[in-house]
Amino acid sequence: MDFVFKIAGQAGAGVMITGRMMVKCFTRGGYNVIGYPEYPSLVRGGHNTVQVRVSDAQINSPRRECDLVIALNKDAIFYHMESMAQGGMIIYDQLIDTGRFKLRPDVRMHALPLSKLTLDVGGTEQMKNTAALGAALAAVDYPFEMLETLIREELARKGEEVIKVNISAAKAGYDFVKTNGISFGSQIKPVHPERRPIITGNEAIALGAVRGGMKFYAAYPMTPASSILHYLIDKERQFGIIAKQTEDEIAAINYAIGAAFAGARSMVGTSGGGFALMVEALGLAAMSETPLVVALVQRNGPSTGLPTWTEQGDLRFALHASQGDFPRVILAPGDVQEAFFLTAKAHNLSEKYQIPVLVLSDKFLSETVFSTERFDQSKVIIERGKLVKGPLPALAPMARWKRYAITEDGVSERALPGTPNGMHVATSYEHDETGFSSESFVMRAKQVDKRASKMKKLLKEMEPPDVFGEKENAEVTLLTWGSMKLPALDALALLAKKGVKARLVSFTHVYPLNPRHVKKALRNSGATIMVENNSTAQFAGMLREYAGVKVDFHMLKYDGRQFFAEQIAEETLKLRESGYKGGQRVEVVEKEDMEYYNPQRHGL
């Protein structure tokens, strides 16, 4: 079973919250569920959608075609007709005049008096999305009690009145569909009810950080990273942490560096434009050897770009940000489990090696909600490295402690303010072993080498890429980094159905790269295809530079959406037909162009 709903309507109509409710509702029925939101950078009037994919099999990404669309406004019908699966169904508000639309004969249209149903039970116009949710569940024969229980829990804080009217609205939608004999034809029944969590990439990053000992978070609002800030501020007292909204991103990262210097594990979160403002201080963290984690949630650049859409275009930026040379680590989680564990790991690495560590996510992973297994928290172990505990031996008069002592592994002992006899200065200037700013040629070279020498041990902390599918002799191998693992995994399943012996190599530890790991994963790979959400195959370039590996094809998409598994499979099959020959560059662009930004252009 693999069923796809899409809830669509105007921004402010409650589409997002309804989508999340639906994801939770089916997760509780024992299904694997993905809720994938799309919305333009508008607060009012923009077209919002959530695709909810429900399956009893392992699913990893949204599907291109929808089975059942719940249209809360006329735009929803106009936009999504094209992407309906054969024999699909649209449930829409009766108030919508469909006279002007080109309808598809294979798509069933059912008008529902959503406003009337809601108002009749004492609800408000705003609640018609709840009635629509009830209607959608009825169309696939999902038991109403599942939704009722959920509404009770979700709205518990709002009081009995609100709960009652919402349940009534949902029930009205549900009953209308049942009474009028509207049925999709396929049923979704709860299979093995259990309470599995649902979580977005950003929530997983936030929780991974907290479990990983993060005590201080600072950020300036920026889509698609803002939900990390919202989530942590909402729970800061529960977790005993401080999450601070600052006046800008420059302040955010400098606050975090200050807090980390004082001994609190610290993180900032932002997207490309905000990270651009943080770059100078990234170098400060490096020069002062202050641990710092940066969650960089990518959207389309350059500049303001497409604020609410996705891309993997900031990898080279993350790799090269700041003047000068220094060691850093870039981790790119490919799913919510990895987002949780790698963010925790980022905090360990940053403190053990006293370096900045970047966690690269993107709008697709960070804002999509996934049903998942509970995190095995016992796997998170805190490692603080060479942190001084307790007082240090007395210093000679007027002397300072050697915070930046030259060591073999490049890591020096770190004393926190408050530690007796550990006085030193952290500085953005080059400095001697006590932190005193120094322009000695000898000391300069020594300190550069000291910092650089951390890379040797760091390389051992990097895990090899995960290999899926055909491990021995592949005909073709897909390579991904970060979130493109998700559609690529689903593409692997589609290719297997066509008899293609395909492998997927998914990188999460993208820098530093261990060439041996790369070569091992690519043994007997057949043709290699890098699948990246950017226009210049940034990671393919890094593989060439750091592992000496040249990938045969670059499959690239940079139109604002992530790849759909279907697109990866189709393009791979095309390459297969040509005997894996031809130009290196394979571009993928969406066929439908919905132009969400400006509905008026369509005269709607």
Add this chain to the structure above:
Amino acid sequence: MVAIADYNVREKSQWCPGCGNFAIVGALKGALAELQIPQHQAVIVSGIGCSSKLPHYVNTYGFESLHGRGLPVASGIKLANNRLTVIDVGGDGDGYGIGSGHFLHIMRRNYDLTYIVHDNQIYGLTTGQASPTSQIGMKTKTTPHGVVETPFNPLSTAINGGATFVARAFAGDMAHMKEIFRQAISHRGFALVDVFQPCVTFNKLNTYDFFTKRVYKLEEQDPKHDTGNRMLALEKAYEQVKTNYERLPIGVFFKEDRPTYEDTLPQIKDKALVEQPLAGLDISKALDD
């Protein structure tokens, strides 16, 4: 017992002979000693500039950060460990120019920080460009025809902006300056001390002589000055403008008792963030939300 000498370091300072910064370091060490703040319990933060080299010359913990970013670094340190005495120092270019955004917002938050600005009305380390506080008409490398921009008024900005302790000192009167620093460090909340600090190399207008002739002590010449009266404080802050720099009051302009930002955070009421355990925080409840 902490003695002034305990704050001494081996390294010789790199300032020009006669620089106002020497007196500021001396007064700061004196204030710290009077307050008996152990070396390891104090953190002196700075930005970048001549004055921002100060953390190197006081034997406490120090953080010489980026140009204009001393205040956010100091704020982060304070939030992570509110048991520490955190002092931020910097110049007028650093704090009122490139870092002015932080200055405006960090005052509003009223962290328990002391912010000392070495205000020499010129850029020193970059060899003599106009600063936000350079006087109208002053000729510098970047204002060959004289400054035309209205000078930034740090005191009125701070009084309006939410600082809870606003004072001015003069580097030519070290004893008075030390007393102001002592009060500022003791004050619970955000304390600004703007210091007239002659730059003997690049500012030939605002010299020791210039200030000595014009400064007067508020508490002496105006014993009725009420530091709790915001409007009166503003009037004093504008005196330099009204008299075209002829009369320059020094001393405490304004004081206010207001809860600090840290006071509003129950999560650090009993223990500073850095004193709380890192491991073992169970996140399962959050997973069910």
